[in-house]
Amino acid sequence: MEIRTNYAADNYTIHVDHGILESRLANYSAGYDAVHFLVDHNVYELYKSSVLSFIDSPIILEGGEASKSFDAFKRITEALLERGVQRHHLIVVVGGGAVGDAGGFAAATVLRGVDYIQVPTTLLAHDSSIGGKTAINSTHGKNLIGVFYRPKAVIYDLAFLETLPDDEMLSGFGEVFKHALLNNEETVRNLMAKTQEQISLDVLKPFIIRGIETKMHYVLNDEKESGIRKHLNLGHTLGHAIEYKYKMPHGIAVVLGLYFMMFLSNRVEGRELFDLDHFKQYFIHHGYPIQKLKSIDEEEMMALMGRDKKNQSRGAIGFVLMKSIGRCHFTEIENTELKKYLSYLKESL
Numbered sequence: 001m002e003i004r005t006n007y008a009a010d011n012y013t014i015h016v017d018h019g020i021l022e023s024r025l026a027n028y029s030a031g032y033d034a035v036h037f038l039v040d041h042n043v044y045e046l047y048k049s050s051v052l053s054f055i056d057s058p059i060i061l062e063g064g065e066a067s068k069s070f071d072a073f074k075r076i077t078e079a080l081l082e083r084g085v086q087r088h089h090l091i092v093v094v095g096g097g098a099v100g101d102a103g104g105f106a107a108a109t110v111l112r113g114v115d116y117i118q119v120p121t122t123l124l125a126h127d128s129s130i131g132g133k134t135a136i137n138s139t140h141g142k143n144l145i146g147v148f149y150r151p152k153a154v155i156y157d158l159a160f161l162e163t164l165p166d167d168e169m170l171s172g173f174g175e176v177f178k179h180a181l182l183n184n185e186e187t188v189r190n191l192m193a194k195t196q197e198q199i200s201l202d203v204l205k206p207f208i209i210r211g212i213e214t215k216m217h218y219v220l221n222d223e224k225e226s227g228i229r230k231h232l233n234l235g236h237t238l239g240h241a242i243e244y245k246y247k248m249p250h251g252i253a254v255v256l257g258l259y260f261m262m263f264l265s266n267r268v269e270g271r272e273l274f275d276l277d278h279f280k281q282y283f284i285h286h287g288y289p290i291q292k293l294k295s296i297d298e299e300e301m302m303a304l305m306g307r308d309k310k311n312q313s314r315g316a317i318g319f320v321l322m323k324s325i326g327r328c329h330f331t332e333i334e335n336t337e338l339k340k341y342l343s344y345l346k347e348s349l
């Protein structure tokens with residue numbers, strides 16, 4: 001399966017299939033003088049004698065959020081320079097969203113930009129590897145330092161997902177669910193019906209493809225996030241605050257944020273757009289810690305959400321809410337009002 005972007009120029013292809021990595025990569029590499037690999041530590045350990053055996057002395061990244069620190073950024077860029085990286089070389093980033101964000105940022109900044117290819121290895125990375133958002137974290141919050149920088153290709157070899165731990169499947173499913181909400185009611189209904197008991201890769205495949213297509217719609221229309229791309233941040237305003245505070249996997253925190261988004265959308269619209277009990281039971285059934293929302297500290301969450309890149313006005317925080325499934329809007333909620341909503345949320349659980 002191939003999805004081609006349609007920008008005015010500099011398009012790229014997203015390849016999605018089983019067992020495609022080595023052959024696809026060989027085609028792309030042929031056009032470059034040298035290739036440098038940045039590979040997630042766990043992925044390299046799991047695949048160095050099989051799928052990744054063709055890689056010679058990669059630069060290893062620790063994996064997880066540690067890859068998105070200033071220290072890691074220094075190590076990656078210094079290692080690339082030490083190896084003599086040049087502008088006519090190619091960087092290949094192999095790993096989940098953390099390594100993808102960090103490696104993409106290194107590729108974008110070293111020598112002011114070297115071509116790179118994303119090789120996502122997690123379910124969540126069906127989201128993070130496309131669209132060109134790269135970033136590292138700050139002590140002030142997630143993804144606060146980064147640039148938009150398009151990859152030359154994305155090679156999503158689904159064979160990697162076979163070794164993904166359960167909590168990382170759950171995390172990735174959070175973004176699959178977000179894309180379904182952005183898509184339409186039928187997609188959400190089908191997804192929930194099919195994953196009533198178990199979230200398996202076989203069942204997810206068509207929803208992954210649909211998720212990529214949904215994301216591309218927003219990215220192609222608003223690459224630099226001045227308008228509708230903000231909708232891809234559905235559930236992320238509180239989600240990022242929770243992820244940062246509790247060191248929870250990104251997509252699991254996003255699900256908690258999506259639940260708050262549903263709660264807020266109902267309140268703001270003044271009617272029951274979302275059957276909260278239905279979604280709560282479904283999320284809890286799959287192991288999402290919805291009850292954690294009961295113990296959040298309103299002030300602390302608001303301070304963290306105050307750093308969100310979507311914020312526009314002092315004294316208010318920006319949220320993506322829904323009028324119905326598939327129809328989002330961006331709105332700002334004044335701080336005192338928001339604090340009340342967070343308290344109501346806690347009381348409701």
Ligand SMILES: NC(=O)c1ccc[n+]([C@@H]2O[C@H](COP(=O)([O-])OP(=O)(O)OC[C@H]3O[C@@H](n4cnc5c(N)ncnc54)[C@H](O)[C@@H]3O)[C@@H](O)[C@H]2O)c1
Pocket residue numbers: 040041042043046062063064065068095096097098099100101121122123124125127128129130131132133134142143160161162163164165168171172175249250251
């Ligand atoms: N740029 C974007 O558009 C975008 C979108 C969504 C999320 N993100 C970012 O993505 C990050 C989360 O990414 P993630 O969920 O992929 O987590 P991750 O990259 O931290 O990987 C999760 C864990 O799984 C391990 N792992 C990776 N692939 C594996 C495999 N095939 N088998 C076994 N273990 C494997 C990693 O070593 C790590 O320990 C967050 O930092 C988030 O902010 C970015």
Ligand SMILES: O=C(O)C(=O)C[C@@H](O)[C@H](O)[C@H](O)COP(=O)(O)O
Pocket residue numbers: 127131133142143175225229232233236309
């Ligand atoms: O691609 C986008 O745009 C997104 O918002 C996708 C999100 O799932 C992702 O977590 C992204 O990294 C969030 O970006 P941020 O700039 O709000 O940190």
Ligand SMILES: [Zn+2]
Pocket residue numbers: 127175236250254
């Ligand atoms: Zn996300």
